[in-house]
Amino acid sequence: MLLNKKLAAFGAMAVVSALALSGCAASTEDANAPVTLTLATVNNGQMKDMETLKGEFEKANPGITVNFQVMEEGDLRSAVTADVANAAGQYDIVTIGAYEVPQWGANGWLADLTPALTEDKAYDVEDILPPVRTALSVDGKQYAVPFYGESSILMYNKEILDKAGITVPNNPTWQQIADIAKKVNTADRSGICMRGKPGWGDLFAPLTTVVQTFGGTWYDMNWDAKVNSPEFTQAVTFYKNLLDTAGEKDPVSYSFNECLTALKNAKTAMWVDASVAASMLEADDSPVKGKMGYAHAPVVKTKESGWLWSWNLAIPANTQHKDAATKFIKWATSKEYHQLVGKTLGWTLVPPGARTSTYSIPEYKEAAAAFAPITLEVMSAVNPAQPGVNPQPWVGIQYVAIPEFQDVGNQVAQLVADALAGRKTIKEALDEGQKIAQVAGDAHKK
């Protein structure tokens, strides 16, 4: 145990030494003493808006100051993981993804927010989108509040499809989409754009949803890997054929940003990806503004195939300022905050996919008319507890909520990229992937 403690201290020093230099006041809690909260967050637009508006919170709560430490997603993940896992106590509030919340909650690293949220009637915890709440809870205890959330939807260029005389159904199947993609595919414009960049959060975000709707899964209920099962193989084969016949030409280079650029420049006709992209396609500087159509993510055997992601605020279990931190995260995810963002920064910037009531704000409905209804529809319909055909031993859609998954997903994604390039057959790639996944699965067998 002594070794553990020493290591914990040393690890925190080594890994987050740069952050430690900036320092933070950690004193015992006293109701009247001024409190400084340190918040680690990711450098996304919505988070920076929160930093802009934090003055309103500080005005309403004299004595509490909130310091933002804004980082790249990768840096945030390693800094926060090292800090929280070692109980170093650097942060009072952390921004973490839906992938981490259930794992960290189960590890006892995060404060249980259930009582604080349910007791406060004005906060209205029931208003949080039910699937998102499910994804952030373990055994009925909620460990984080969603700041914003997203699902995946089909986005298509209406102009191109109208010219070809094609109408896209609201709930398409993958076969329909593959046929349409082939029809509108030309030499200088791909029929569809799908992520191919190797990475658990790149290629495997959409590909896992395809696997699930084909009836496959990463692991069965016994934590036995199913990577080379017929359904998984069928899904990867479909994905490769789709890319080969109608996809972008250099899939390994393509992920979210590249596909977004292609769709904006009419270099592709369709795209299945994060719903948050819709607000960028409808932004004032977008050349395809008003020309886009949106539909549910395509399916095969399941009813829905959208994924579920949220960036959340959580409180490390060992913080000294739990009450002040709870106050802040409630404020930042409240209905009033959404009104504040809308009124001061603009209605399209309201954090989406967190609260049901956001979608009934008249100003927001008008500003986000093109994509708000479908986002709400999909986000309320997906089921993170069982996204595929068969039950799974974790909660989460486009990822497996175990610590090994980043690594497993990355390695298998690299193998699939080899298969996409034709350096390996799909069978070879998935057989190798099966071995990698099984090692991780064995660690979770009871």
Next chain:
Amino acid sequence: MTTTTPAVASIGKVAKKNVWLSRSLILPALTFGIVMTQIPFLVTIYFSLLNWNLLKPGEIGFAWFKNYISVFTTGDLVPSIIATVGITASAVILSLLFGLLFAILLDRNFRGQALARTLVITPFLIMPAAASLIWKYSMFDTSIGIINWVTTSLGLPSIAWSTDLPLATVIIVLTWQFTPFFMLILLAGLQSQSREVIEAASVDGAGALRTFQWMTLPHLRQYIEISVLLGSIMLLQVFDPVAIMTKGTGGTKTLAYLLYERAFIGLDVGQAAAYGVVTVVLTLIVATIALKTLFKVFMAGGNR
């Protein structure tokens, strides 16, 4: 050493004093050097013996050589060494050839020489990550890249660089970046060559090619050796184009990228440290051989 005269003794004292003075002057730098390089390395060795995954804080403990065994048995190390050596060697050879070509072109007086030289050097001054991004979007991209525009204008199919030709992708970017470095060293070599020798050769009736082969190339030899050595040391650490463009697929997973993956995606501190130690040992072996060559270059001079 039976007797010592007083004079000698006092000289010895002075010398001893001087030794201590010079030693104490060097001490701060030495301490700094040890603290910054040796202690982290010792800590890395210590970490490499631990079972320590950041995501499993409850399972920290001594693993002894388990991490080293996994380094050698998972089968990632050998392909990674091959990738590193292959990429480094190809990029060094190509950069050397292009660097020599540009050095010869720039080693003559013409209008705008200074401007041309600055332009040729620019790629070396760009940050590696920025260079990779420029190539990824402006050159290689299959919908907005320049190369794609040229090939499709000529009626040729577009090339899926990162997917189908990952090795070539990485090597092209590195060659573009490092050609100026080789050129600078070789240009210095060319400009240090005596004009009289060239003139004498031309009076003797040697053509440009023969002059180059028998006069210039032997003169450039040590410059070539030094540039290859320094270039290889820099290129061995290649990371950016791999991380930005190919993600380690298709035989481009260099040691640097593999280490990054183990540490920041696997979050396995113990295993990453073991990879680090193995990499250092391998580098030491290569560097010892390489440094010997370097000393030969400095010592043997022209009489080889």
